[in-house]
Amino acid sequence: MTGNLLIDSLISLGAIAFMVAVAWIVFRSPPAAVTRESASERLAFDEPDFRPQRWLIDREGRAAIAEGAGGDIALVSRLGLDLVTRRLPAVALRAKAEEDALVIRPNDPGSRTLVIAAEGAAEWARKLGPDEGT
DSSP states (O other), X not given: OOSOHHHHHHHXXXXXXXXXXXXXXXXXXXXXXXXXXXXXXXXXXXXXXXXXXXXEEOTTXXXXXXXXXXXXXXXXXXXXXXXXXXXXXXXXXXXXEETTEEEEEESSTTSOOEEEEOTTHHHHHHHHOXXXXX
16 A cells, blocks of 8 residues: 555545445346246256146245145245245145235244245145144
């Protein structure tokens, strides 16, 4: 650096402003919505042997749930700028219908609750079984 505290501080602030501007340009767009096509593509990559038979897609594009041929369930949701998947047996989920949404709570304490607002949420809640309130 220059040895002058004022000039060095201005250079540092300029570098920080530059990094913030680059981050804003690169990451300003919101993540893409979860659609049937994007969820199918991600599931085909992450779980190539999973064959979805039925889907429930959130109308706001936050998450999706799919039932496989063997009875397994796959969850697809946004995390940051990407989609993440989780495949588990249906008994590993607690689900309930709230208004017009399916609220899914995996039994794994490290997993987050997913809310899928869509037509048919009550049917999925009945199929997956009652939530025990925890």
